[in-house]
Amino acid sequence: MTLEAGKLMWTPSPAFAQASQLAAYMDWLRRERALDFDGYGSLWQWSVTEIEAFWQSIADYFDVRFDTPPAQVLASRQMPGARWFEGATLNYVQQVFRHAAGDGDAAQRPAIRHAGEAQPLADISWGDLERQVASVAHGLRQMGVRRGDRVAGYLPNIPATVIAFLATASLGAVWSGCAPDMGQVAVIDRFRQIEPRVLIAVDGYRYGGRAYDRAPVIADLVAALPSLTDVVIVPALGTAVETGARVRRQTWADMLAHDVPLAVEPVPFDHPLWIVYSSGTTGMPKPIVHGHGGIVIEQLKLMAFHNNLGRDDVFHWYSSSGWIMWNAQVAGLLLGTTIALYDGNPAWPDAGVLWRFVDAARVTMFGAGAAFFTNAMKAGVEPAQIADVSRLRGIGSTGSPLPEEAYGWIYEHVRRDIWLAPMSGGTDFAGSFVAGCPLLPVHAGEMQCRCLGARVEAFDDNGQPLIDAVGELVCTEPMPSMPLFLWGDADGQRYRHSYFDFYAHAWRHGDWIRITPRGGAVIYGRSDATINRHGIRMGTSELYRVVEELPEVLDSMVVDLEYLGRESYMPLFVVLRDGQALDEGLRDAMRGRIRTALSSRHVPNEIVQVPGVPRTLSGKKMEVPIKKLLLGHAPESIANRDAMANPDCLDWYFDYAAAYLARQPRVA
Numbered sequence: 001m002t003l004e005a006g007k008l009m010w011t012p013s014p015a016f017a018q019a020s021q022l023a024a025y026m027d028w029l030r031r032e033r034a035l036d037f038d039g040y041g042s043l044w045q046w047s048v049t050e051i052e053a054f055w056q057s058i059a060d061y062f063d064v065r066f067d068t069p070p071a072q073v074l075a076s077r078q079m080p081g082a083r084w085f086e087g088a089t090l091n092y093v094q095q096v097f098r099h100a101a102g103d104g105d106a107a108q109r110p111a112i113r114h115a116g117e118a119q120p121l122a123d124i125s126w127g128d129l130e131r132q133v134a135s136v137a138h139g140l141r142q143m144g145v146r147r148g149d150r151v152a153g154y155l156p157n158i159p160a161t162v163i164a165f166l167a168t169a170s171l172g173a174v175w176s177g178c179a180p181d182m183g184q185v186a187v188i189d190r191f192r193q194i195e196p197r198v199l200i201a202v203d204g205y206r207y208g209g210r211a212y213d214r215a216p217v218i219a220d221l222v223a224a225l226p227s228l229t230d231v232v233i234v235p236a237l238g239t240a241v242e243t244g245a246r247v248r249r250q251t252w253a254d255m256l257a258h259d260v261p262l263a264v265e266p267v268p269f270d271h272p273l274w275i276v277y278s279s280g281t282t283g284m285p286k287p288i289v290h291g292h293g294g295i296v297i298e299q300l301k302l303m304a305f306h307n308n309l310g311r312d313d314v315f316h317w318y319s320s321s322g323w324i325m326w327n328a329q330v331a332g333l334l335l336g337t338t339i340a341l342y343d344g345n346p347a348w349p350d351a352g353v354l355w356r357f358v359d360a361a362r363v364t365m366f367g368a369g370a371a372f373f374t375n376a377m378k379a380g381v382e383p384a385q386i387a388d389v390s391r392l393r394g395i396g397s398t399g400s401p402l403p404e405e406a407y408g409w410i411y412e413h414v415r416r417d418i419w420l421a422p423m424s425g426g427t428d429f430a431g432s433f434v435a436g437c438p439l440l441p442v443h444a445g446e447m448q449c450r451c452l453g454a455r456v457e458a459f460d461d462n463g464q465p466l467i468d469a470v471g472e473l474v475c476t477e478p479m480p481s482m483p484l485f486l487w488g489d490a491d492g493q494r495y496r497h498s499y500f501d502f503y504a505h506a507w508r509h510g511d512w513i514r515i516t517p518r519g520g521a522v523i524y525g526r527s528d529a530t531i532n533r534h535g536i537r538m539g540t541s542e543l544y545r546v547v548e549e550l551p552e553v554l555d556s557m558v559v560d561l562e563y564l565g566r567e568s569y570m571p572l573f574v575v576l577r578d579g580q581a582l583d584e585g586l587r588d589a590m591r592g593r594i595r596t597a598l599s600s601r602h603v604p605n606e607i608v609q610v611p612g613v614p615r616t617l618s619g620k621k622m623e624v625p626i627k628k629l630l631l632g633h634a635p636e637s638i639a640n641r642d643a644m645a646n647p648d649c650l651d652w653y654f655d656y657a658a659a660y661l662a663r664q665p666r667v668a
Helices: 014-018 021-032 040-049 051-061 092-100 126-142 159-170 184-194 215-224 292-306 324-335 353-360 370-378 404-413 493-499 540-547 584-597 623-630 647-662
Strands: 008-010 110-116 119-125 150-154 174-178 198-202 204-207 210-213 230-234 248-251 272-278 286-291 314-317 338-343 365-369 394-398 424-426 431-435 456-459 470-475 507-515 521-526 531-533 536-538 553-558 571-576 606-609
Touching: 008 404, 021 051, 021 292, 040 051, 051 292, 092 126, 092 159, 092 292, 092 324, 110 126, 110 159, 119 126, 126 159, 150 159, 150 184, 150 215, 159 174, 159 198, 159 272, 159 324, 159 338, 174 184, 184 215, 184 286, 184 540, 184 584, 198 215, 215 230, 272 292, 272 324, 286 292, 292 324, 292 431, 314 324, 324 338, 338 353, 353 365, 365 370, 370 394, 370 404, 456 507, 493 507, 536 540, 540 553, 540 571, 540 584, 553 623, 584 606, 623 647
Parallel strands: 110 338, 150 174, 150 198, 174 272, 198 230, 230 248, 314 338, 314 365, 365 394, 571 606
Antiparallel strands: 110 119, 204 210, 272 286, 424 431, 456 470, 470 507, 507 521, 531 536, 553 571
């Protein structure tokens, strides 16, 4: 069904708006700060103008527990280099477990609700979660883990992953995780950069009704990471795992066997909490370091005001443990929200499995990647017929733009009175730039608002702001959760190049955005060459390394054509040695290597033999110009032939783009 872009789909009832977390905050501002706003627009304007007052209000409103109070909110508004809440000490874990104390039944309330393909629905109470985190933290302490040491997790979306993260953070150690469906090349590229002391790994996992043994990968990880002193095996399949004599080995049961109280170490506001990875188009994956305080402040705001979560909610966001949305889901614990984890294939045994989980787990806020909703739409799923969705108050979406048709499908087949709140942000700052607002109407294809505290603009090439026109998404004021640094980037050059090389003193995010006259936003996909497949970002260089190891392949180039209104489409162009032909056997070999070394998500839709890969005079592959060409930009606008090493090869791509675009539906 075709749906008009911008069509009004939902308006909050007075009761819904007044009961929202955002309305409660605005009431608090009126009482405690004598600030009276006539609506979200004026509140947002204050939040991005008086940023020190705004972020102080977030800390005060949520009663963030500082062991040592800050000297000031913000030393300087410079970007990069803003210093937030200097002098303050706290710990992410301390903010979580305040919800295990209090009234008599606090410790018995469910903190985690979880299920999986081979796991029936079960709960972990706040009290049990605290005991298990305390035990694992004690085990890590016995291994010699101290403040600043790295602990790596090769784990799926299960409670053990949350427990291991919280235990690590409680010590002031630094967490970093990868999902076990990632191949060993991708995982080693990430973990080798950060030199972890401990690896906590699952022996296997189940997905789509199949069991996947990870024992050989764990052995390879241990061999490739000389910094490891200890390995902890989490059983899932019961397979034998050989880790060798170089490292000490323990089981997850060993880690849970300690009967000790939780001891949380206060750390500075900007002390590293975790390292996550966001790949650029060249080089190794970027190891992004976020701090305890910045994450606490940003995610309290995001989860409460833009996802409308509180103590009585059950929050499920379907996610891989290697996606930043896993970190965002865990952040529900900061508000005392019950988080609901599902480990498995969202389309097995059928495309209705997550809707049934939402029903069984009594979920009130459900989110997933945009591809989940479009796939459910195409599969003919009828959520309201196969599950009780009456408890759902809101639905979120991210990872890629949600097309208008999916808005229509949700309102037609889930519930007509549901709040649909897609958001867009990123791994890079562990937050959202544009998201939902329970006080505003929902329009098809449009995110409702720019987030509080996020001074987001659409810039043209000259750095001028645009309204109702597509431009580069930039943020022109600092936010507390922006990265502290990139691991190993001693002089900060890679950090600056990643975010600040295009516009001076403005964070360039790498998305196309249009700010609508009513204050909403439409995201049009990536403006750079990073692959963003189903919400999981991967650098093109990682894929090239895998493909170009084949002796038949001389060169390669990939572009991800994620764009609003079109199917996600990723062609891989390959240059072969003389005498080689691109037959189905060679295509299968490439797909297999990508699937094994990276993930099945990053297998290209098409593999095409080409006469050459266009390169600049300095030898850089011209992924962004070719992406623009395939998105419909005029051929004469995408490249300067005089700045190319091999301009003759462009003509082949012009012909390919013309044929490709002729097959595509028109995008509004």
